[in-house]
Amino acid sequence: GESVGLHLPTLSVQEGDNSIINCAYSNSASDYFIWYKQESGKGPQFIIDIRSNMDKRQGQRVTVLLNKTVKHLSLQIAATQPGDSAVYFCAENTSGGYQKVTFGTGTKLQVIP
């Protein structure tokens, strides 16, 4: 497969454990945040989103936490599975009507069977 980034931070997690991937964003005007998953050789895939008027949102096995005070976003994956192995990107949208997305550099999640 293709690697995404030579110097990506890597998180190694045992299958079945919970994973926490962190992201710091820079623009205090950002009002919408998204987590994407990118598997080797594929395009990014939407996982979960959160608006700035929320601090927590839950999906299926995933939870996103938003701390606007310190401009920090995290993605929690419960009971991590081998299929979760991928690069995870957070993205921030600036407000103003047009979607101008800024992606973070990504974190590589490796699930150990």
Next chain:
Amino acid sequence: DSGVTQTPKHLITATGQRVTLRCSPRSGDLSVYWYQQSLDQGLQFLIQYYNGEERAKGNILERFSAQQFPDLHSELNLSSLELGDSALYFCASSRTSGSQNEQFFGPGTRLTVL
């Protein structure tokens, strides 16, 4: 399968050349976005079109241009190619142009400039 298609999947060309990448959005999506993903820069937003008109511009070089046609497909034109333009180019689409819309990404075009 996101429903977004991109062609070609791979493209190898020489410095100084010009190439055109093509994207067909999901059925019903009016917005198209172009991104560049290189090893040292991560995913970089290039440009967005909505219903044929340019809506937002990111880190797009002057050597690059894009357009969206009446049938909503989009093309990204890269000219005077340099070695540093080698990257994965992704297209994404969304239903509208608003700031809180899920984007669906295509499989990408891998461009190699020799």
